[in-house]
Amino acid sequence: MSKPSEITASETNAHLRHDIETTVTKDVTLALSEDVGTGDLTAQLIAADKQAVASVMTRVDGVLAGQDWFNRTFTELDPDCEVFWHVKDGDAISAGQPICEVSGNARAMLSAERTALNFLQTMSAVATKTASYVAAVAGTKAKILDTRKTVPGLRLALKYAVAVGGGLNHRLGLFDGILIKENHIAAAGGISAALRSAVDLVKHAAAADTIIEIEVETLGQMEEALSAGARLILLDNFTIDSMKDAVRINARRAELEASGGVTLQSVRRIAETGVDRISIGTLTKDIQALDLSMRFKLH
Numbered sequence: 001m002s003k004p005s006e007i008t009a010s011e012t013n014a015h016l017r018h019d020i021e022t023t024v025t026k027d028v029t030l031a032l033s034e035d036v037g038t039g040d041l042t043a044q045l046i047a048a049d050k051q052a053v054a055s056v057m058t059r060v061d062g063v064l065a066g067q068d069w070f071n072r073t074f075t076e077l078d079p080d081c082e083v084f085w086h087v088k089d090g091d092a093i094s095a096g097q098p099i100c101e102v103s104g105n106a107r108a109m110l111s112a113e114r115t116a117l118n119f120l121q122t123m124s125a126v127a128t129k130t131a132s133y134v135a136a137v138a139g140t141k142a143k144i145l146d147t148r149k150t151v152p153g154l155r156l157a158l159k160y161a162v163a164v165g166g167g168l169n170h171r172l173g174l175f176d177g178i179l180i181k182e183n184h185i186a187a188a189g190g191i192s193a194a195l196r197s198a199v200d201l202v203k204h205a206a207a208a209d210t211i212i213e214i215e216v217e218t219l220g221q222m223e224e225a226l227s228a229g230a231r232l233i234l235l236d237n238f239t240i241d242s243m244k245d246a247v248r249i250n251a252r253r254a255e256l257e258a259s260g261g262v263t264l265q266s267v268r269r270i271a272e273t274g275v276d277r278i279s280i281g282t283l284t285k286d287i288q289a290l291d292l293s294m295r296f297k298l299h
Contacts, residue, residue, distance in 0.1 A: 019156060020068070020156070020160060021068075023156040023157065023160075024068045024069055024072050025072065027069060027119070027153075027154065027156075027157055028069060028072045028073050028076055028115070028119075029076070030153065031073070031115045031118070031119070032073065032076060032077070032111075032112070032115055035111075035114065035115050036077075036111055036115075040107070040110070040111040042110070043106075043107040043108075043110045043111050044107070046106045046107050046110065046298075047106075048107060049105075050105070050106040050107070050298055050299065051103070051104065051105060051106060051298070051299040052103070052104070052105075052106035052109050052110075052296050052297060052298050052299060053101060053102065053103045053296070053297050053299070054101065054102045054103075054109060054113075054294050054295060054296045054297070055098055055100070055101050055102075055294070055295055056098070056099045056100050056101075056102070056117075056120075056292055056293065056294045057096065057097060057098050057099060057292070057293050057295075058093050058094070058095060058096070058097055058099055058290065058291065058292050058293075059095055059096070059291040059292070059293060060095050060290060060291045061092070061093065061094050061095055061128075062092070062093055062124050062125070062127070062128035062290045063090065063091070063092055063093070063124060063127040063128045063130075063131045063164065063165055064087050064088070064089055064090065064091050064093050064099065064120075064124050064127065064164075065089050065090070065120075065123040065124050065126065065127035065160070065161040065164040065165065066089070066119045066120040066122070066123030066124060066157070066161065067085060067088065067089050067120075069116070069119035069120070069123065069157060070083070070100075070116045070117075070119055070120045071083050073112045073115050073116035073119065074102055074104060074108070074109060074112045074116060076112070077105075077108035077109075077111055077112050078104040078105040078108035078109065078112075080104060080105070081102065081103065081104030081105065081108060081109065081112075082102070082103050082104065083100055083101070083102050084100060084101045084102075084103075085099070085100045086098055086099060086100060087099055087100075089127075089164045090127070090164045090165075090166075092131075093124075099292070102294075106296070106298055106299075109296070110296070113294055117292055117294060118289075119157070120290075120292060121289035121290045121291070121292050122151075122154075122157075122158075122161075122287070122289050123157060123158065123160070123161040123164075124161070124290040124292070125161075125287040125288055125289050125290045126158050126161035126162060126165065126283060126284055126287055127161045127162070127164045127165035128165065128290060129165070129282070129283055129287055130144065130146075130161070130162045130164075130165025130166060130167040130283050131165040131166055132264060133167070133264060133267055133278075133280060133283065134165065134166040134167060136264060136267050136268050136271075137267055137268060137271035137278070140268075140271035140272060141271075141274070141276060142258075142270070142271035142275055142276065142277065142278050143167075143168050143276065143277050143278070144166070144167040144168065144267075144278055144280065144283075145167060145168045145169065145170045145257070145277055145278065145279040145280070146158075146159055146162040146167060146168075146169055146170055146279070146280065146281075146283045146284055147170055147259075147279050147280070147281040147283075147284070147285075148170070148171070148173065149281035149282075149284055149285040150284045150285070151284070155172065155173065156172070158284040159172065159284070161284075162283055162284065165283075167283065168277075170279055171211070177210060177211040177212075177213070178198050178201070178202070178210060178211065178212045178213065179213045179214075179215065179234070180194045180195070180198060180212070180213065180214040180215060181215045182215065182217070182236075185214075185215075191214065191216075191221060191224045191225050191228060192224065192227075192228040194214065195212070195214060195225065195228045195229060195230060196228070198212045198214075199212065199229070211232060212230075212231070212232065213232040213233070213234055213257070214230050214232070214233055214234065215233075215234040215236050215259075216233055216234065216235065216236065217236050217237070219242060219245055219246060219249065222235070222246055222249065222250070223249060225254075226249075226250065226253055226254060230254050231254050231255065232254060232255045232257065233250075233254050233255070233256055233257065234257045234258075234259055234279070235256060235257065235258050235259070235275070236259060236260050237259075237260035237261060238258065238260075240269055240270065240273060243256075243258055243270065243273040243274075243275055244273045244274070246273075246275075247273055247274035247275060255276045255277060256274075256275045256276050256277070257275065257276065257277035257278070257279055258270050258273070258275045258277070258278045258279075259278070259279040259280075262278055262279075262280045262282075263282075267280075
């Protein structure tokens with residue numbers, strides 16, 4: 001049986017590293033439940049003891065991600081099923097390239113096929129897209145990060161795929177860091193008041209190392225945040241010129257993160273302003289599944 005793969009990114013959220021095995025089990029169990037339900041009627045056309053082998057290939061170039069989800073989908077229905085991989089998560093794959101072979105009970109494999117490919121195609125698409133952004137900013141200090149704009153129920157899977165593609169994970173959820181946005185600032189009574197409240201909250205929390213980030217929309221707000229002791233500032237929808245001004249005014253007092261409307265065409269120019277981080281919702285939100293094909297042979 002195939003062994004679990006390892007996350008290839010060195011700076012991946014600690015919660016994600018810890019929870020990956022549990023996440024795979026949960027994701028696969030839910031996915032099979034909604035697809036197979038009380039049983040695969042069509043698979044019953046095949047003799048119960050029939051064995052099969054299948055090969056998976058890619059029709060397009062990309063970056064592979066999702067091996068553990070793929071493996072678990074098959075072994076959940078047939079514990080004796082085996083998957084032999086020619087590549088590993090994080091590897092570049094080319095159109096026409098064989099990716100893996102699967103062998104086991106034919107009924108189980110036919111029932112698992114679509115769910116397994118759904119995971120592999122979707123996660124590989126995220127890894128592929130992330131890798132393209134990471135390549136676009138190569139040579140700058142900017143790091144590419146994801147956001148919370150993920151498919152409901154697949155948060156950890158998609159963030160894993162971002163890590164495989166060479167990106168970094170922003171907070172996993174509302175529990176995993178403080179990000180003070182426009183409405184929080186208004187409700188708290190201003191930037192300085194919001195930051196003071198956040199510092200007090202973290203000081204009395206179990207996780208004293210919780211990240212505090214504040215979003216600003218103008219250079220004036222950024223200067224106020226710096227004066228209030230901000231160490232991580234999100235520049236929301238700043239122009240390129242405004243980002244350059246922000247980097248100059250900041251003078252390395254805080255980490256600066258650019259966000260809002262980032263595209264593959266604009267990300268290099270954003271990185272060259274000198275910001276430290278670029279967060280991109282489209283890494284996990286606007287994706288097109290990688291085109292993979294699986295072909296069966298019955299024994």
